């Protein structure tokens with residue numbers, strides 16, 4: 552018996568942003584069709600005094616080539632100061648016919664690439680066709696991945712970035728500009744970055760809102776990616792109330808998303824706020840944007856389904872190319 556191991560670098564090579572977005576379209580469609588099974592709530596072990604937590608994200612894909620996936624992901628906020636990704640761990644892929652462990656992948660890379668790819672699909676589905684200005688809040692792993700993944704979704708003429716640390720924001724913008732071969736503008740505040748923006752991404756680990764309703768231009772599409780737990784949020788209640796809200800999974804948002812749960816608790820929104828899942832919009836079961844002046848929101852929690860399908864694509868490609876390491880098991 553053997554198992555294929557895909558490192559951080561392998562995953563990035565095997566899942567470039569556009570290909571991962573195509574895989575995430577398949578995942579969204581499969582989830583909307585009921586072919587992916589996953590728990591609504593992710594078991595999390597968060598012991599008092601521990602430096603980080605461990606979350607378990609299992610999923611099953613039914614069909615001709617069934618598969619189980621399990622992401623065991625750790626979240627260590629102190630890692631960023633050490634130059635490490637705050638999200639660590641592994642994705643295990645199992646053959647759905649025999650249960651055999653087929654592959655082990657670096658979870659940091661899978662999480663980074665698949666989250667931004669789902670946002671790229673959401674932006675393509677929900678942002679206005681003539682969107683020209685992109686603003687990304689956050690210069691961490693997700694902020695950078697989102698600039699890379701969204702740069703090609705619309706003909707953006709300007710890409711702006713803001714975060715807490717001005718010097719880091721300038722450095723990250725210079726690195727992304729060199730990588731993408733186009734200007735990426737550092738902004739001194741979130742308000743400055745989002746002024747007049749057509750698409751906004753919040754990808755921070757903030758506990759309190761970083762975005763205010765009054766800063767958003769008419770017709771803006773917002774992707775709320777960070778702070779995806781029940782006790783923290785990036786958006787104020789007024790933004791939640793003003794937007795047509797779409798999500799990766801209605802059940803997951805109701806169980807885990809602080810943007811929604813805290814706005815609900817303070818009475819800014821009602822329980823019927825969530826319009827539809829992205830998969831329902833993609834398959835035509837639900838309508839998306841209803842007018843050029845509407846504010847739309849993609850509330851992203853991040854699902855085991857995305858990890859499973861991203862891993863399946865990376866592993867299938869690795870098997871074709873002979874990539875990664877095959878070790879006895």
Ligand SMILES: NC(=O)c1ccc[n+]([C@@H]2O[C@H](COP(=O)([O-])OP(=O)(O)OC[C@H]3O[C@@H](n4cnc5c(N)ncnc54)[C@H](O)[C@@H]3O)[C@@H](O)[C@H]2O)c1
Nearest residue numbers: 666689690691692693714715755756757777778851852853
């Ligand atoms: N929805 C998903 O699928 C998904 C997937 C992975 C991570 N996440 C979440 O996304 C968030 C970011 O993850 P990461 O790996 O990039 O973290 P990170 O630690 O690498 O980066 C966090 C960033 O947030 C910025 N920030 C924090 N507070 C801010 C504020 N008040 N104003 C402006 N910027 C602020 C920091 O400056 C930093 O750039 C985390 O909350 C993480 O749990 C969500």
